[in-house]
Amino acid sequence: MAQRLFKWAPAVGAVVAVTVAAIAIPMTANASSTLPAKTPAQVLALVADSKVSAFSGTIEQTSDLGLPSLPSTGPGSDSSVASTLELLTGTHTVRVYVNGPKDARVQVLDSMAERDVIRNGSNVWVYDSSANTVEHATIAAPKGARKAHLGAMEQGAIPQIKTGTAKTPSQIAAALLSALRSSSTVSVGTDSTVAGRSAYDLILTPKASDSLVGSVSIAVDSATGLPLGVDVDARGQTAPAFSIHFSSLSLAKPAASLFAFTPPASAKVTEVKTPDASPSQHTASPKPTITGKGWDAVATFAKQSELTKLESSSEFGLLTSTVNGGKLFHTTLFNVLFATDGRVLVGSVSAARLEEVAAAQ
Amino acid sequence: MTSDTETAHASTVDSSTTVLASVRARPAVGWALLGSEISVLFRRKRTWAMLLALAAVPILIALAVRLTESNPTSPGRGPAFLSQITNNGLFVAATGLVVCVPLFLPLTVGVVAGDTIAGEASAGTLRYLLIAPASRLRLLAVKYIGAAAFSLAATLVVAISGTLIGIALFPIGPVTLLSGDTIGVGESFVRSLLVAAFITVSLLGLSAIGLFFSTLTDVPVGAMAATIVLAVVSQVLDNLPQLVWLQPYLFSHYWLSFADLLRQPIAWDSFGANAILQGAYLLIFAALAYGRFSSKDILS
Known part of the structure; x- marks a missing residue:
């Protein structure tokens, strides 16, 4: 009986070896390294x-x-x-x-x-x-x-x-x-x-x-x-x-x-016809209005912008929810508000903040 | 490979092999056993039927495209490469492989691998094989190599029949890779062979699983069905977004990554990752098969 169990040793060994390799190899690849300290x-x-x-x-x-x-x-x-x-x-x-x-x-x-x-x-x-x-x-x-x-x-x-x-x-x-x-x-x-x-x-x-x-x-x-x-x-x-x-x-x-x-x-x-690389030619897509600065900035796009086109797609209804003042596309990183008047507001801020900005303008 | 006691035993039983010759022609040692296994495998009607069925897949695709040529497939519809066939017959082989990889190839490989040990057991020939001086380990190795050889043959049959029917029915010319670069006809054959090698490697893990299942039972159909079901389950799991963490460890994970060989430059990463993955499956399931087979009472 012991001899029979012994025959399974290679199987146990193989499973252990593969498991160890599967765990150890990604760990060494992402190992932290020690570098001379530097200030930001x-x-x-x-x-x-x-x-x-x-x-x-x-x-x-x-x-x-x-x-x-x-x-x-x-x-x-x-x-x-x-x-x-x-x-x-x-x-x-x-x-x-x-x-x-x-x-x-x-x-x-x-x-x-x-x-x-x-x-x-x-x-x-x-x-x-x-x-x-x-x-x-x-x-x-x-x-x-x-x-x-x-x-x-x-x-x-x-x-x-x-x-x-x-x-x-x-x-x-x-x-x-x-x-x-x-x-x-x-x-x-x-x-x-x-x-x-x-x-x-x-x-x-x-x-x-x-x-x-x-x-x-x-x-x-x-x-x-x-x-x-x-x-x-x-x-x-x-x-x-x-x-x-x-x-x-x-x-x-x-x-x-x-x-x-x-x-x-x-x-x-x-x-494809391309406008000259100089910014003056960029009349097709007007610059958004930015409210705030840095992380909590909110960009407001006027009506004709590229983003408005998204509203006509079939996926749009599935991905957005109706909120005060328009439709909201929510992610964990940013929110997009498609306002009822056609403006589109984008920002890495809460939906309430977007609505506030939309109402203020 | 063989343990000492068994080789010593082998020489004493040597004379008895002549008796077995009438049962089934099996030469006594090593390479001869392998040669015999492969020739038995490829002389079976069932093997031929499976290879012919595989060869028919690209032929059917090519005929279907040829007969409906006035109504061309719009790009992006149907299996990958399908819309390219009318321009270049060399794409028939690639389309055939895309169609065969998820089901037909695992199906036929599952049949061969599931039959390896269980088939001999159900035919009552297994104990004769082991009375002849073949250790159980060597018999397993020979059976596995037989299944691997079938995987190679099956893949090549699809690639070659696809290439031939493509040349026969459509114009051929320089081949456009996925990256948009164009290579000559000669290099396209090299790429086809690389793809065949990739797919053969992809099937090695499945063959080892089939070999293990085959040692568990004396009913070959059971081992075949279990192998094929597992191949399907693995592919289903590979498509569930909830199991992203598991997917790199599924043996079918890289099955369709042979497309990486059709990029410019070739993305070798998936070839290497696939080889390591299949090697791991081979190691585990071959060791399990050995554990089971060497500790089992052979009664038939």
Whole structure:
């Protein structure tokens, strides 16, 4: 009998070995690292001095905003709604290749499909494999040396491009830092490891107490100052409401062939007219009115804005609830109020605050 | 691999194998046993029937697309790659694989893997196999390799029949990858082989589970059904948003990730993750199968 039991030893051993490996390997990958201590100001300076201009990597993005998960973009579903909401739900894997300010490629890896944005000098191509369509635009070179990697691509020069998910942690970190630094308490948390690189953890906590955001933490690469990940925590929610991280990163220059794009013969190619990159031409989408500053700012969009279009979609009714003065789209991180008079108010504040702002204007 | 006592035992029983030759031609040792297992497997009518059924899937897809060509599928409808077929016949193989991976391939692999030990037991041939100088561990290994060989053959049959029918019915030319880049016909064959390798690796875990179930019973249909049901359950669980934490550990999690080989550059991450996952399933279920099989009384 003992001999028979002994025959099961390999089975027990295999289960134990696999369990240990499954627990231990992710733990070592996310192990905290010990770096020389730095003050928040020093870490901010590290980010500001970052000179990484060529890199390639894989980015994982997850959102948990307390929204129902919608069926993925199907044919016939309103693409503007789908791509707007897509950013807010689920998990995405994105590969980015950047070489200087003018060559970049972003690949959103979908299941059995892919969306690519390729910038090669002044040419921008957008390829959607499930629809088999290509959009092409020629952009004027942005004046002066811009720090942002994707240059004009990011300025909304090509409104039709579905780049909703195609942002790198560094772009998001730069935007957050410039907008929120003055209204936040900045501290440095425990050092961490992101994509195998040791990183400082820069934490921004809002000074204002009425923001829905609990804190924002930015993982800053200790060697280069490149932001490797951004976590946004909502008040009263343990899991990050929004998280974007490099899962692998290489600072080597990507192959030039990646940026050379020829539309596939079978694809339908559309030329997209782009306004000049200069801000004066941006008449189509007027700037929103901002009430307040920093974390608890509320943006009010006038009637003709892009956001109003969302109201005509079939998903709209399911996702919003009726409140005083309009329809409310609620997430754990921000609220959107579609006022009855057509204005759209967005802010990382409570619904009551949005209604207050809407009534005041 | 084989324990010392059993190899010593093997040489003394060697002469008795001639008696068994009339039961079923089984050469005495190692590679010969494997060769015999594979030739028995691939000479069975049932194996041929399953392979022919798999070969028919891409052929049916191609014929359906060809006959309704005047009414083209709009992009994004139907299985992935379907709308590309009319432009390029080389996509028939990819479409066939997308269709076969969730059900038909696990079904046939489940039949073969579930039959490995239980089939011999129900036919009453298992004890003869073990009287012949084959240790239980070696017999399990040989049976498992047989099932793995079937997984490879099944995947290749879908890929090859898809490619041939595509060439026969549609124009062929440079292939557009998911990333929008175009590769030549030669490289597209390399990618097809990589995809076949990916899917074969994907089925290794399921084969090990089937082997384990097969050691639990003398009724092959029971082991086959259990294996196939588990493959379906695993895929259902993989689609439930509430079980996100569990999904990376499901053996079917990367089954459709072979699409990562059709990107430019190839995303190897999922190939590696899949190989590690399948290796873990193989380790656990092969060890369980050994525990069960080596401690069991063989009565038939």
